[in-house]
Amino acid sequence: xxxxxxxxxxxxxxxxxxxxxxxxxxxxxxxxxxxxxxxxxxxxxxxxxxxxxxxxxxxxxxxxxxxxxxxxxxxxxxxxxxxxxx
Numbered sequence: 368x369x370x371x372x373x374x375x376x377x378x379x380x381x382x383x384x385x386x387x388x389x390x391x392x393x394x395x396x397x398x399x400x401x402x403x404x405x406x407x408x409x410x411x412x413x414x415x416x417x418x419x420x421x422x423x424x425x426x427x428x429x430x431x432x433x434x435x436x437x438x439x440x441x442x443x444x445x446x447x448x449x450x451x452x453x
Contacts, residue, residue: 413432
């Protein structure tokens with residue numbers, strides 16, 4: 368099953384997932400502040416959506432972009448596995 372469909376089911380079709388939920392579900396080793404810092408520093412290639420122009424506005428990650436990120440990470444893991452055990 369495609370990652371995007373699984374995420375759509377998990378997040379009930381919401382197109383943008385709040386930073387807090389993304390961190391809790393996929394980056395539990397980070398705080399939301401550290402997660403946002405990694406994105407700002409370019410260490411985490413996920414586009415951040417701001418709900419308003421204000422810096423204090425709610426922030427989230429697009430469901431499609433999150434699915435692509437997870438698929439990319441899985442592809443990297445498969446390549447690494449093949450190199451080790453190929």
